[in-house]
């Protein structure tokens with residue numbers, strides 16, 4: 001697929017943390033409605049890559065564009081751009097002093113200028129959809145981890161993003177809550193959302209991903225369909241990574 | 249309770265002045281203090297520097313010196329304002345430095361993830377501070393701000409030195425007539441203690457109400 | 463009488479500010495016992511001490527306060543360090559404290575001890591009764607106005623001096639000629655001075671603004687924060703002498719009788735001091751002390767000293 005009709009495109013992206021070269025000339029194109037899963041060992045740069053896409057991490061060189069538009073450096077344009085990119089964090093990051101409903105309506109109201117009434121109606125639809133409509137008036141700390149993460153997904157969806165980024169959305173969850181979050185993500189994928197997901201959940205990758213990308217030492221080492229990647233990894237590094245994950 | 253009762257009308261009037269000074273200066277100092285904190289954590293270096301200088305200045309200059317300067321130096325610069333408003337403004341800008349220090353410590357308790365989530369949703373810097381960081385920071389420092397407010401009540405007594413007829417000045421006057429300093433100043437001390445107690449209890453109540461469940 | 467933090471500072475304002483603060487800080491500690499030992503001081507009053515009278519041994523009754531002071535070897539006096547003409551510490555020589563009150567205190571020390579051995583505890587106006595009651599000081603020389611209310615808390619020897627409140631205005635003011643013209647006007651007074659209560663008695667419609675120190679009150683007057691400044695006439699006279707922006711108008715409109723504060727009920731000590739006062743009045747010492755201090759700014763002959771026991775409360 002060429003970058004003209006790509007939803008997300010990274011070209012020659014480099015990023016350092018001090019002397020540490022965290023992203024090395026990374027190029028990646030994600031088509032509209034495509035679901036890309038990123039896997040790789042700890043410290044390989046998956047989170048950093050994810051965060052550069054909405055510029056939570058600035059980059060040293062290279063180009064990033066969303067839906068054909070280059071990523072602005074800062075200011076109002078960057079904020080507008082971020083509003084179009086949904087992000088779900090490992091640690092949920094729901095606003096602790098706001099109810100679930102306020103968490104979901106705040107950005108549509110303050111960033112998009114949606115009326116409170118419309119925002120709340122929309123939020124209730126989203127909360128019902130992720131299965132926590134009855135929690136709307138409660139505070140984040142009153143919810144289980146799985147419920148909080150589903151609320152966080154609803155909060156991101158309320159902005160009607162063009163693409164959703166997930167950085168290990170189930171890693172902080174107790175095992176019994178992982179599937180309730182993954183189910184929401186699978187249905188989101190089925191509806192055609194463009195998604196970039198950092199996860200070690202092979203089940204999710206097999207069910208929902210169009211493509212799996214394997215990163216190591218800041219580079220994309222291998223990319224393939226889920227079944228091809230998991231069943232027959234090409235590189236030695238991917239093979240040893242997979243065996244270590246599966247042995248686990 | 250003692251000779252202060254014999255001068256109840258005047259003492260209550262002066263207590264009213266003390267409370268009015270406290271309330272206006274208190275609200276003012278919290279507003280200014282929050283603005284200074286916002287400037288202090290803003291991405292604009294000049295603002296950050298100005299806010300830092302503000303806090304350092306007011307923390308390192310005695311309040312009495314500021315009161316005397318405002319009352320006696322400003323007229324030389326052509327600004328002659330009534331005494332009580334002058335004292336209130338000085339108290340507000342002075343205590344604001346302490347409020348700013350308290351709020352800044354509250355800002356440090358706000359998890360980075362909260363700010364990242366706000367940025368990721370498309371909030372600009374000011375929105376992130378106003379909607380997320382400051383409200384959470386304030387909730388974390390209700391007690392410290394309560395302590396600043398108690399200090400503010402005590403500091404209103406310094407306004408007596410620049411002509412404001414508040415509680416301390418009135419009590420001095422009563423003592424001038426009655427010459428019973430121990431009974432009179434103990435009585436005044438009890439009144440100040442009662443005010444401090446009320447502020448302390450109010451701070452505790454507010455803290456319980458706004459506390460963030462974690 | 464004026465507050466113990468009054469001070470005749472007229473240097474540039476910033477210096478004034480920090481002086482004020484320093485004085486305030488000093489004020490805080492003065493309720494304790496920041497004793498300032500004073501040796502026989504230098505200055506114009508030296509000659510006074512040489513032939514000062516000393517009490518006969520028979521006058522120092524056994525077991526009396528005088529005997530206790532004599533045994534201790536020093537007289538502990540509550541007096542100001544910053545009251546010009548009355549009790550002022552020399553900034554360049556802290557051991558030298560001079561003025562009408564200070565000199566009398568030293569003469570009293572000589573009368574009891576034979577030498578001017580005085581330890582000064584600077585009082586706040588609010589703490590004088592307590593300092594006497596708990597025995598921190600032997601006597602108070604602090605322009606201590608004799609009132610019946612105070613006389614219920616302390617004994618007063620004297621009166622040893624009479625003064626009164628007068629009115630000062632800005633030099634260009636021609637409307638105000640006396641206390642009678644202050645109705646409805648804003649009147650500046652010193653905090654903790656008799657003017658705080660006297661002015662409303664004489665002029666109920668006057669608005670009172672009080673300031674902590676004399677220089678502040680003078681500044682407030684010259685900056686137009688009030689129409690007049692009511693204060694002890696000698697202090698106003700000395701202010702006006704060095705500040706051309708203000709002037710004293712009319713004659714004093716009150717009579718303040720200053721007494722020497724003593725512990726309540728010590729009638730032997732009170733009698734002893736009253737005897738001394740009579741003696742120094744008679745032998746001319748009192749007049750010389752006045753001439754060397756207050757007499758330097760008040761353009762008049764030596765006044766007649768007040769009669770001992772002449773006011774209620776003494």
Ligand SMILES: Nc1ncnc2c1ncn2[C@@H]1O[C@H](COP(=O)(O)OP(=O)(O)OP(=O)(O)O)[C@@H](O)[C@H]1O
Pocket residue numbers: 017020022040041042043044045046047048049
């Ligand atoms: N803010 C930072 N400052 C300095 N170094 C950082 C920072 N964030 C990440 N790094 C380093 O950059 C490298 C890549 O980090 P990154 O978080 O992208 O890895 P990851 O692939 O997401 O790992 P994990 O699976 O453990 O989450 C690591 O070596 C990490 O220590």
Ligand SMILES: [Mg+2]
Pocket residue numbers: 046047048167168
């Ligand atoms: Mg990571």
